[in-house]
Amino acid sequence: MHVPTIIERKRDGYALDEGEIRFLVRSFTDGVMPDYQMSAFAMAVFFQGMDAGETAALTRAMLESGASFRWPEHAPRVVDKHSTGGVGDKVSLVLAPLLACDDLWVPMISGRGLGITGGTLDKLEAIPGFCVGLEPEEVLAQLERIGVVMMGQTASICPADKKLYALRDVTATVPSRPLIVASILSKKLAESLDALVLDVKFGSGAFMKTRDAAVLLGEAMREVGGAMGVETRVCYHPMDEPTGRAVGNALEVVEAIECLRGGGPEDLRELVLALAAEVSTAGREQLTAWLDDGTALAKFRDLVEAQRGDPACLDDFAAVHPAPTVREICSPNSGVVTRVDAETVGRAANALGAGRDRAEDAVNPAVGFDRLVKVGEEIAAGDVIARVHAKRSADAGEAKNKFLSGFLCE
Numbered sequence: 001m002h003v004p005t006i007i008e009r010k011r012d013g014y015a016l017d018e019g020e021i022r023f024l025v026r027s028f029t030d031g032v033m034p035d036y037q038m039s040a041f042a043m044a045v046f047f048q049g050m051d052a053g054e055t056a057a058l059t060r061a062m063l064e065s066g067a068s069f070r071w072p073e074h075a076p077r078v079v080d081k082h083s084t085g086g087v088g089d090k091v092s093l094v095l096a097p098l099l100a101c102d103d104l105w106v107p108m109i110s111g112r113g114l115g116i117t118g119g120t121l122d123k124l125e126a127i128p129g130f131c132v133g134l135e136p137e138e139v140l141a142q143l144e145r146i147g148v149v150m151m152g153q154t155a156s157i158c159p160a161d162k163k164l165y166a167l168r169d170v171t172a173t174v175p176s177r178p179l180i181v182a183s184i185l186s187k188k189l190a191e192s193l194d195a196l197v198l199d200v201k202f203g204s205g206a207f208m209k210t211r212d213a214a215v216l217l218g219e220a221m222r223e224v225g226g227a228m229g230v231e232t233r234v235c236y237h238p239m240d241e242p243t244g245r246a247v248g249n250a251l252e253v254v255e256a257i258e259c260l261r262g263g264g265p266e267d268l269r270e271l272v273l274a275l276a277a278e279v280s281t282a283g284r285e286q287l288t289a290w291l292d293d294g295t296a297l298a299k300f301r302d303l304v305e306a307q308r309g310d311p312a313c314l315d316d317f318a319a320v321h322p323a324p325t326v327r328e329i330c331s332p333n334s335g336v337v338t339r340v341d342a343e344t345v346g347r348a349a350n351a352l353g354a355g356r357d358r359a360e361d362a363v364n365p366a367v368g369f370d371r372l373v374k375v376g377e378e379i380a381a382g383d384v385i386a387r388v389h390a391k392r393s394a395d396a397g398e399a400k401n402k403f404l405s406g407f408l409c410e
Contacts, residue, residue, distance in 0.1 A: 001019075003027065003037050007037065007040050010044040010048055011044040011048065012048075013048045015050075016050075016054055017057075018060075018061075021057040022057070022060075022061045024041060025065055026061070026065070028160060028164070029160045029163065038164065038167055039167050039171045042168055043173055045178055045179060046172075046173045046175075046179075049176075050178035052223050052224065052227070055178045055220060055224050056223075059182040059185045059189070059224055062160040062182050063185075063186040063190055065158060065161075066157050066159045067154075067190070068190045068191075069139065069140075069190065069191055069192050070192060071105070071140075071192055076104055076105055077194045077281065078104070078191065078193050078194050078195075079099060079194060079196070079197075079279040079280075080106060080107065080108050080188060081095055081108070081196070081198075081199060081275055081279070082184055082196065082197075082198050083198075083199040083200075083201065084198075084201050084206065084207055084208065084214075084217070085207060086239040086242075087118065087205040087243070087247055087342040087343070087346035087349075088242030088243040088245075088247040088345075088372075089201075089243045090123060090253070090255060090256045090268070091243065091268065092108060092110060092120045093120070093123060093124070093252070093253065093256035094272045094300075095272050095276055096148050097260070098276055098291065098296045099148070099276055100146065100148035100299050101295050101299055104147060104280065105143045105147055106147065106149070107139060107149050108151070109152065109153055109157070109190070109191060110150060111153070112152075112356070112359070113356060113363070114356060114357075115356075115357060116342075116343060116346025116349075117355075118249070118252065118354075118355065120150065122363050122365075123250075123252050125365075126253050127317075129308050129310050130304060130308065131308045132151050132152045132307070133151070134149065142306050142307075146299065146306055147299075148299065148302075150307070153187060158187050160186075161182070181217070181224055182224075184198075184221065185224055185225055189225070194231060195231040195232075195233070195279040196225055196230050196231070196232050197232075197234075197275050197279045198221055198225075198232065198233065198234045198235065199237060199271075200234060200235070201238070201239040202214035203239040203240035204239070204343040205240065205241075205341075206239035211236060211238075222234045231279075233278040233279065235275060235278065239342050240375075241339075241345075241375050242340065242342050242346075242369075243265075243267060243268055244265040244268040245372040245374070246369065246370040246371075246372065247345055247346065247368045247370075248352075248365075248366075248367055248368015248369060249363060249368070250321035250365040250366055251368045251369070251370045252368075254318050255370075256268075257297070257317055259291065260291065260296050261294070262292035262293070267374070300314070321365045321366040322366065324390070324392070325388075325392060325393050326396075327388050328384045328387050329386045329387065329388060329404065330383060330384055331385045331407075332381065332404070333381050333409055334379065334380045334381045335378070335409040335410045336376065336377070336410060337373050337374065337377045337379060338408045339375065340385075340407055341406030341407070343406070344403065344406025345372070348406075349368045349369060349399075351395075351398065352367040352368060352388070352391070352399050353367045354368045364391060366389060366391075367391060369399075370386070370387050371386055372385070373385045379409060385407065385409075386403060
């Protein structure tokens with residue numbers, strides 16, 4: 001096969017067959033195909049798109065570029081969840097242990113945050129000692145023992161995706177729907193799942209700004225996941241305001257623990273239960289009971305201990321990462337809250353150090369916001385609408401001003 005000819009065919013809008021796509025991915029992964037040719041191919045896909053068959057072939061080729069988990073015959077139903085990202089989205093910290101209460105296996109591979117989108121791994125690493133880098137034999141042993149693992153992508157899983165994403169990031173091709181689908185599903189399907197629930201966000205704090213765009217992405221992922229033999233469910237949720245009342249790594253762990261104790265913000269609890277019901281064999285009533293009676297929290301403690309974290313710190317996690325400066329933000333007027341803009345809050349938290357603009361940036365687990373008001377709440381002038389946790393007083397002042405620019409009470 002001839003790489004320039006394949007690129008030319010996609011540039012001109014022709015559908016590629018599975019052999020051509022497999023050849024490109026293999027050549028790129030092996031280093032035979034130079035980056036500039038893959039960049040040209042990615043741009044051709046960006047403008048011409050891919051049909052469902054091509055997208056499935058690309059997903060399969062990226063999946064097969066590396067290793068996949070293989071489970072023993074006695075393994076129970078294997079499930080996972082993927083979110084397209086958002087602000088304050090700590091759902092995985094609650095959902096993974098909750099699903100494991102149902103005697104399911106949950107081999108959750110997660111990522112780090114970038115920009116305003118928080119990362120599950122960054123939240124987990126706010127727990128002292130927690131290790132997200134596990135070897136395959138450790139993963140299997142832990143699933144056999146407690147039914148849940150929360151880890152990062154290993155070097156052997158989907159190396160083609162890792163290489164291709166680095167190129168997409170610097171060639172303005174990240175928003176390509178087929179490339180998004182293949183990137184997400186190749187990593188998740190490497191877990192050899194029976195069922196996957198996709199939490200597709202839309203709104204100011206999401207990658208997809210409109211519901212219509214989110215549905216196009218969600219349906220594409222559902223179709224490809226189903227074609228590859230995985231029961232794939234899709235849920236759509238708005239991200240115009242942050243999930244829950246906290247944004248920032250340690251602050252979100254505090255809120256996740258509250259939810260695991262049967263409390264926490266109602267929107268977080270509802271989202272966890274809705275997603276769990278999509279892949280669990282238990283009914284919503286039983287899932288709710290596991291949150292309320294401490295069963296899910298006990299499973300989370302088992303998870304923390306299994307991955308070398310300190311479970312004792314979960315009893316008072318708010319004391320683990322105290323920020324040097326904590327400042328209240330008060331409402332300038334009375335009325336009903338109509339806007340707590342997720343993108344504005346996310347950017348303000350990122351500026352404090354809760355997120356990263358580049359993959360190599362470090363994050364500060366202590367900083368962010370908590371006690372956020374929610375849209376629809378009635379408040380009076382002077383009421384606390386959020387607290388900002390910052391490294392310095394000047395940072396807190398800047399974060400307050402940014403927050404207020406995205407807040408509206410009428």
